[in-house]
Amino acid sequence: MSDLSVDLGFLKLKNPILAASGTFGYGLEFEPFLDLNRLGGFVVKGLYYGPREGNPPPRLVETPSGLINAIGLQGIGVEAFIAKVLPKLQALDTAVIVNVCGASEEEYVRVVEALDAEEGIAACEINISCPNVNKDGACPAFSPESTRAVVREVKRASRRPVIVKLSPNVTNIVEIALAAQEAGADAIALVNTFLAMAIDVETRRPKLGNVLGGLSGPAIKPIALRMVYQVASRVKVPVIGMGGIWSGADVLEFMIAGARAVQVGTANLVDPDACLRILGEVEDFCRRKGIERLEDIIATVKT
Amino acid sequence: MFKDPEARIVGKESWGDYFLLTFDSPAVSALARPGQFLMIKVSDEPYPLLRRPLGIHSRKDKTLGVFFKVAGIGTALLARKTPGETLDLLGPLGKGFNIDPCLAGKPVLAVGGGRGIAPLYFLAWELRALGASIKILYGGRTQADLPLADKLRAEGFDFACSTDDGTVGRRGLVTELMEDEIKAGGGSPPALVCACGPDPMLQAVALIARDKRLPAELSLESRMGCGFGACWGCVQRIRRDGKAEWIKICEDGPVFPAESVVWEKESP
Numbered sequence: 001m002s003d004l005s006v007d008l009g010f011l012k013l014k015n016p017i018l019a020a021s022g023t024f025g026y027g028l029e030f031e032p033f034l035d036l037n038r039l040g041g042f043v044v045k046g047l048y049y050g051p052r053e054g055n056p057p058p059r060l061v062e063t064p065s066g067l068i069n070a071i072g073l074q075g076i077g078v079e080a081f082i083a084k085v086l087p088k089l090q091a092l093d094t095a096v097i098v099n100v101c102g103a104s105e106e107e108y109v110r111v112v113e114a115l116d117a118e119e120g121i122a123a124c125e126i127n128i129s130c131p132n133v134n135k136d137g138a139c140p141a142f143s144p145e146s147t148r149a150v151v152r153e154v155k156r157a158s159r160r161p162v163i164v165k166l167s168p169n170v171t172n173i174v175e176i177a178l179a180a181q182e183a184g185a186d187a188i189a190l191v192n193t194f195l196a197m198a199i200d201v202e203t204r205r206p207k208l209g210n211v212l213g214g215l216s217g218p219a220i221k222p223i224a225l226r227m228v229y230q231v232a233s234r235v236k237v238p239v240i241g242m243g244g245i246w247s248g249a250d251v252l253e254f255m256i257a258g259a260r261a262v263q264v265g266t267a268n269l270v271d272p273d274a275c276l277r278i279l280g281e282v283e284d285f286c287r288r289k290g291i292e293r294l295e296d297i298i299a300t301v302k303t
Numbered sequence: 304m305f306k307d308p309e310a311r312i313v314g315k316e317s318w319g320d321y322f323l324l325t326f327d328s329p330a331v332s333a334l335a336r337p338g339q340f341l342m343i344k345v346s347d348e349p350y351p352l353l354r355r356p357l358g359i360h361s362r363k364d365k366t367l368g369v370f371f372k373v374a375g376i377g378t379a380l381l382a383r384k385t386p387g388e389t390l391d392l393l394g395p396l397g398k399g400f401n402i403d404p405c406l407a408g409k410p411v412l413a414v415g416g417g418r419g420i421a422p423l424y425f426l427a428w429e430l431r432a433l434g435a436s437i438k439i440l441y442g443g444r445t446q447a448d449l450p451l452a453d454k455l456r457a458e459g460f461d462f463a464c465s466t467d468d469g470t471v472g473r474r475g476l477v478t479e480l481m482e483d484e485i486k487a488g489g490g491s492p493p494a495l496v497c498a499c500g501p502d503p504m505l506q507a508v509a510l511i512a513r514d515k516r517l518p519a520e521l522s523l524e525s526r527m528g529c530g531f532g533a534c535w536g537c538v539q540r541i542r543r544d545g546k547a548e549w550i551k552i553c554e555d556g557p558v559f560p561a562e563s564v565v566w567e568k569e570s571p
Contacts (some may be wrong), residue, residue: 025533032304033393045535054549060528060536065349067528073548074535218349246349265478269529270344270354272393273306 001211002286003293004279006040007237010161010186011122013040013095013261016251016294019244020044020265021099021125021165022071023216026085027092033272035173041095042197044081046127048101049110051077055132056209059199062247066219066244067266070132073101078114089232090120091293092100097163099125103133105150116159124160126150128186129167129192131214141167145234151183160208162187163240168220168227169195188231189240191224217266218244225257231240231301232258240266246274248281258299304531305330309389313366318450320373321418322382324390329365331394337426338399338497338522338558340529341466344391345380347405355381356500358422359395370421370451394529397557400426400497400520407434409494409533412506414440414481417448422522423499424451427460437461440484442477442504446470477518478507479543485515487542493517497558499524502566509561519561525552540565 004015019030019042026044027036036042053075061068076084081098098121102108112124128150131137140146151164164171164177164180168191177188193214198207206212226241232239241259245251246267254262267274286294307328314325331341342354355377361368361386373379384390399422411430413423420441430437442465443449449471455462464472465480473480477500485492498508499522512519528536532554539559541550547565550556 025536029531029533033306054535054538057538058526058550059538060526060534062352062526065352065354069528069534069536071535074538210434217352266352269534270304270349270352272529272531272533 001281001290006258006295008187011095015040015279015282016255016261017275017282018042018095018240018261018263019099019268019275020241020263021127023265023268026081026089027096028085028088030126030268030272034276039275040098041122043097043099043263044085045075046073046099046130047075047078047081047108047111048073049078049114051075051080058207058209059141061213063198063215064219065176065259066215067269068198068208068213068215069193070208072132072210073130076200078111082102082114082118085200086118086120095119097123098156099127099165100246101130102150105153108150108154112154112158113133117155121160122165123186123194124154124158125163125165126154126187127165129165131167131169131193131195131212132210137169137212139167141176141192141223147176147179148183151180153184155184163187163189165192166190167192168224168243173227174230174234177235181235181237185237187238187240189236189242190231191220191227191243194220194223202207206214216244218246220244220252226257227255227256228254228259229301243279244279248285251278251282252285252297255294255298256301258301260298304394307331308391311389312384312386313460315384317382319447319482320322321370321450322373323360323362323368323370324381324384324462325366325368326390327365328367328392330549331392332365332367333364335359335395336369336399337402337429338422339395339397340530340557341367341383341392341394342396342527343369345377349470351377351380353377353387353528354393354530356525356530358522358557360424361428362425371417372418393530395463395484397554400522400558402429402433404433406430406494408436410436410438410488410491411494412438412440412481412484412493414477414496414498414500415442416477416504417443419498419500419504419522419524420451423497438463438484440464440477440480442466442480462526476504478504478511481508481511485511485517495520498522505564506547506566509564512561520558521561521564522558523552523556523564525557527553529553
């Protein structure tokens with residue numbers, strides 16, 4: 001039996017598979033379909049301080065091997081999360097990571113401070129990269145300066161490790177990752193979705209209520225992998241890779257490129273037990289290749 | 304709710320673009336209620352990516368049926384499946400029609416537009432078993448859109464139909480048929496109206512129900528991401544306690560009280 005655990009330094013995971021924020025609800029939605037305790041962990045849907053309305057429908061468009069979404073971070077807010085959801089998650093034996101959103105630096109800090117008083121949270125993932133809440137997909141992760149500003153404030157406020165989730169919609173992803181690291185990020189997660197669009201040719205209307213959305217799914221995997229490789233080659237903090245992971249082979253690709261852990265996103269929507277299928281495929285690979293410690297394959301790409 | 308990765312197809316019927324697949328799925332079948340739906344995988348590969356939501360059309364012993372119209376690549380792939388093959392499905396999902404035992408002996412009107420007849424067939428059988436007096440109104444553009452008409456008649460359901468072009472039944476909309484029916488019913492109005500079909504039809508049903516003060520439940524159609532409340536991709540404006548919010552169709556619906564649905568273009 002191979003050792004599948006991975007160590008992020010601040011957090012040891014029983015295996016490298018995390019379910020990605022926005023595709024896994026608050027975790028509980030998946031209980032009918034899988035044993036949450038078998039996951040490396042999961043990242044709950046992004047939380048602002050208060051409840052959030054989200055965007056008008058249509059919110060989803062299917063594209064070849066991809067999905068464009070413009071949900072707009074509809075959600076219950078951190079107070080309702082703490083009161084109604086967190087007590088149920090505290091009973092789990094897996095890493096629960098909370099995705100933190102904010103319309104301003106102050107709001108990120110307020111959410112983190114509210115969570116700081118609670119137990120049962122392994123880390124905060126700071127969402128500075130949602131493409132669906134501002135005009136033209138703008139977000140703090142678009143520039144090193146605004147990345148640094150949010151991360152610095154959150155780090156100052158939080159007693160917990162901070163994972164910073166980056167946007168792929170930038171010219172130089174390494175520059176942004178280095179800015180996050182410099183501001184104190186404990187880990188870098190990438191990538192969020194690619195800013196995208198689809199048009200109905202009959203009506204000439206955008207297929208999404210929000211006009212623009214974020215593309216995820218296997219369609220984006222090669223670009224996400226390239227970005228993870230570039231960032232992991234340059235930063236010292238652990239990198240959590242994601243973007244279109246659909247199989248065990250995809251997980252291994254991200255890890256060989258330098259990711260210490262991965263997140264599975266869109267696949268969860270199609271197969272609520274996708275994380276466990278993928279985990280099984282990683283296990284099979286290790287057995288077949290005689291790999292005793294999965295960590296040994298991290299950043300071993302032969303270039 | 305469950306994932307049944309291997310529901311074996313035991314029957315297939317087709318009428319032009321319309322298909323009926325029946326399959327063995329004992330665990331899902333045991334829990335299924337009219338108005339609930341299944342998320343069915345249409346491809347083993349990630350294209351098309353998403354499962355397709357289909358209302359449960361029928362239940363017999365341990366089998367379930369789905370009735371659908373080929374409307375795109377997903378349903379076209381599903382229509383190629385044959386008996387002996389298996390379906391990978393999640394279900395039963397969502398909240399169905401509110402079948403109150405006190406409907407026994409009372410008149411209930413089921414109004415279906417096109418493929419919207421799908422969940423009403425299951426509903427009609429359950430209501431019949433309960434002892435309600437069910438009448439089905441079935442409308443479509445043309446006769447080819449009413450493939451289940453003969454079956455409904457043969458099974459002894461009180462039934463009327465309409466077509467836009469008058470090829471069969473009353474010429475006009477199914478909601479006009481609904482108005483005729485309520486008028487003809489006179490002193491004994493339906494105790495419940497249940498409807499499924501395209502949004503404009505449902506909006507018209509809601510309007511008639513409001514005017515006549517009839518309780519009505521609408522089963523909304525929507526594209527969905529996951530089907531079980533995780534992605535927040537399928538939402539409808541729903542008014543509750545005086546406040547309108549985006550509510551998940553897959554989890555809180557797909558059946559909603561007609562008066563709670565807030566339409567994009569409000570009724571007069």
